[in-house]
Amino acid sequence: MRICRSISDCRAAVKELRATGETVSMVPTMGFLHAGHMSLIKTAKAEADHVVVSIFVNPTQFGESADLDAYPRDEERDLAMLRDAGVAVVFMPDVETMYPTGDETIVETTRLANMLHGEVRPGHFRGVTTVVARLFNIAQPDMAVFGEKDYQQLQVIKRMVADLHMPLTIVGAPTVREEDGLAMSSRNVRLSTEDRQAALVLSQSLAAAEAAATDATVADLQKVIADTIASEPSATLTGLDIVAAETLNAIEGPLTGPTAIMISVAFGDILLIDQRVVTP
Numbered sequence: 001m002r003i004c005r006s007i008s009d010c011r012a013a014v015k016e017l018r019a020t021g022e023t024v025s026m027v028p029t030m031g032f033l034h035a036g037h038m039s040l041i042k043t044a045k046a047e048a049d050h051v052v053v054s055i056f057v058n059p060t061q062f063g064e065s066a067d068l069d070a071y072p073r074d075e076e077r078d079l080a081m082l083r084d085a086g087v088a089v090v091f092m093p094d095v096e097t098m099y100p101t102g103d104e105t106i107v108e109t110t111r112l113a114n115m116l117h118g119e120v121r122p123g124h125f126r127g128v129t130t131v132v133a134r135l136f137n138i139a140q141p142d143m144a145v146f147g148e149k150d151y152q153q154l155q156v157i158k159r160m161v162a163d164l165h166m167p168l169t170i171v172g173a174p175t176v177r178e179e180d181g182l183a184m185s186s187r188n189v190r191l192s193t194e195d196r197q198a199a200l201v202l203s204q205s206l207a208a209a210e211a212a213a214t215d216a217t218v219a220d221l222q223k224v225i226a227d228t229i230a231s232e233p234s235a236t237l238t239g240l241d242i243v244a245a246e247t248l249n250a251i252e253g254p255l256t257g258p259t260a261i262m263i264s265v266a267f268g269d270i271l272l273i274d275q276r277v278v279t280p
Contacts, residue, residue, distance in 0.1 A: 001083045003090050007138050010091045014052060014139055017088055022049035024088075025171075026141035028132055031055040032072040033081050036147060036176040036184035041085050043173045044145045050088040052139050059095060061127030067269070072189055091139065098134060107133040109163070112156045112248060116241040117273065120264055128153055129160050136166060143168055149175040149183050151262055151275040152241075155248055175275070177203065183274045194234065195267040201232040202265055202274040209261055213278040217254050218242050221261065229265060238271065239264035245277050255280035 004010040017024055025048035027040045044051045055078060062068040075092070082090055106126055112118070113125035136144065146154045158170045176184050181203035182196075191199060205228035209221045216224075221242055229237040244251055245258035255278070262275045 001079075001087055001090060003079065003092060005092050005094070005097070007093070007097060010052075010089065010093075010138055011140075013089045014141075017050045017052075023142045024048055024050050024052055024139070026052045026054070026135070026139050026144040028054045028056075028135050028144065028146075030057045030071065030186065031078050032074055032186040032189075033078045034184050034186065036149070038081065038085060039176045040145045040147055040173050041082075041087060043171060044143075045086065047143050047145070047171055048141075051086070052089040052091060052141060053082055053087050054091040054093075054135050054139070056091075056093055056098060056131065056135075058098070058127060058131040060099070060130060061124050063121055063124065070190065072186055089139075091135070098131060106130045107160060107164075109156050109159045112152070112159055116243065116248065116262060117152050117239055117264055120239040121271075125153065125156050129156060132157060133160065133164070133166075136161075136168065141168055143171055145171045145173055147175060148172045149185075149275060150273065151260055151277075152248065181207075183272075185272060187270055187272060190270050191267060195270070198232045198234045199265075199267060199272055201229055201235050202263060202272060205229050205263065206261060206274060206276040210276055210278045213255060213259070213280055216280075218252055221255075225261070225263060229263075234267055236266040237263065238266050239273075 002013045004013055025044035027044050029037055057071050059068055107129045108126040118125050154172050161170055182199050205225045208224050208228050212224050225240055229235050241262045243260050245260040258277055258279050260277050264273045
């Protein structure tokens with residue numbers, strides 16, 4: 001496994017992988033890897049001959065510096081996991097490499113980035129698309145894999161790639177969950193024991209909405225989720241969006257097709273997200 005910290009080293013490493021005409025997939029991450037990331041890498045390995053993983057805690061997608069500072073990091077552990085997973089290249093740039101002095105270019109999907117969770121976290125998706133566009137330009141993969149847990153992010157990335165005519169395919173991978181149903185996230189380790197148990201309310205609320213989806217209206221599902229979240233005193237519902245799955249357009253009344261339900265719930269200063277696509 002080749003570890004690259006500069007753009008030139010990363011490009012050289014990927015060029016060597018392509019020398020025999022083989023394909024390259026990419027999994028962008030912010031590190032502190034868990035089984036969810038490993039699932040993305042497994043999907044990436046199935047889609048291409050070689051896998052490139054980036055580890056970069058991207059400052060432009062954090063709303064508060066305290067949240068950025070608190071983001072967990074463990075480089076040695078991450079590299080051991082990636083080595084065991086058979087990853088070919090790990091790109092680990094520093095902030096100056098990704099955002100050099102004088103940098104002023106951003107990439108943004110103007111509609112998708114500023115709706116739904118984008119209203120809860122202003123500027124977040126602009127930071128995501130800006131850094132992902134740069135990572136794609138550096139590594140130039142044939143495809144890249146993103147988790148469906150960050151459902152809006154997945155749609156944002158797909159839109160960016162289509163709009164900018166980037167020559168790669170975006171693959172969505174199913175959400176990986178703990179045995180008790182909590183969606184895996186690097187933020188989970190920051191939860192207290194009590195909040196870790198309380199966080200099950202996210203998957204419980206989505207399961208309740210899915211069970212009710214057959215004969216429900218959007219308003220019915222909103223109430224089911226809000227009531228379920230409200231039953232957990234330490235949980236604060238900060239975002240609830242029920243939209244058309246493919247377009248993320250707002251819908252009203254009875255469900256008529258695949259519908260994405262996206263929620264964000266705060267436990268103190270720790271924000272967790274989850275999603276589910278339901279069909280009436």
